[in-house]
Amino acid sequence: MSSPRVTALNEASFVSDVYREPDLNRNEPLWMNDHGDGESSLMLRGIREFLNTPAGKVSGLVLVLAGIAIAAFSTWSTYGASTPSAPSKFTYICSETGKTFQVSSKEGMKFPVDSPFSGKATGYPATPCFWNKDGTIRSSPNWVLLNETKGAMGPTFCPECGRLVEQNPREPAPGERPPPTKAEYERQRMQ
Numbered sequence: 001m002s003s004p005r006v007t008a009l010n011e012a013s014f015v016s017d018v019y020r021e022p023d024l025n026r027n028e029p030l031w032m033n034d035h036g037d038g039e040s041s042l043m044l045r046g047i048r049e050f051l052n053t054p055a056g057k058v059s060g061l062v063l064v065l066a067g068i069a070i071a072a073f074s075t076w077s078t079y080g081a082s083t084p085s086a087p088s089k090f091t092y093i094c095s096e097t098g099k100t101f102q103v104s105s106k107e108g109m110k111f112p113v114d115s116p117f118s119g120k121a122t123g124y125p126a127t128p129c130f131w132n133k134d135g136t137i138r139s140s141p142n143w144v145l146l147n148e149t150k151g152a153m154g155p156t157f158c159p160e161c162g163r164l165v166e167q168n169p170r171e172p173a174p175g176e177r178p179p180p181t182k183a184e185y186e187r188q189r190m191q
């Protein structure tokens, strides 16, 4: 006795049942349902109502502009400010006198650079050594001319502390093991 009409009706009522229930819950905006106490909902509603007043609209605009200004300033202070006032300077060492000097890098510069101490092109990029003879960390680095930098062979040992200096060393953390002295380095190589 199943008539197609009844089935269609049942389906229709089923469908409407499914959709009616959430409709009841949607009488209020979602953010009203999320809080038991309703306090934060009231605050949100207050903010919304305030933003709909002319004064609120102005405040909203001011907030947005302030946000843009802050973002622009932080970008400027990160990238812009340091560029004109402090061009990146690098420490160079004169291969004749062992004295160091600062040169700001520029495009097309030739190596070695002119040394103010020798008056000749004897300035090479210097490499920092962070160590003392006793294996403690120096308060400020000693600048070293690596054999590698001047095109010579063999490892470089710091003239100050006698320890191995390699290219691009990073600043050591307290308690870190110092690089080997020349004697230690050679002993390691023998093993």
Ligand SMILES: [Zn+2]
Pocket: 129, 130, 131, 132, 142, 158, 159, 160, 161, 162, 163
């Ligand atoms: Zn050293």
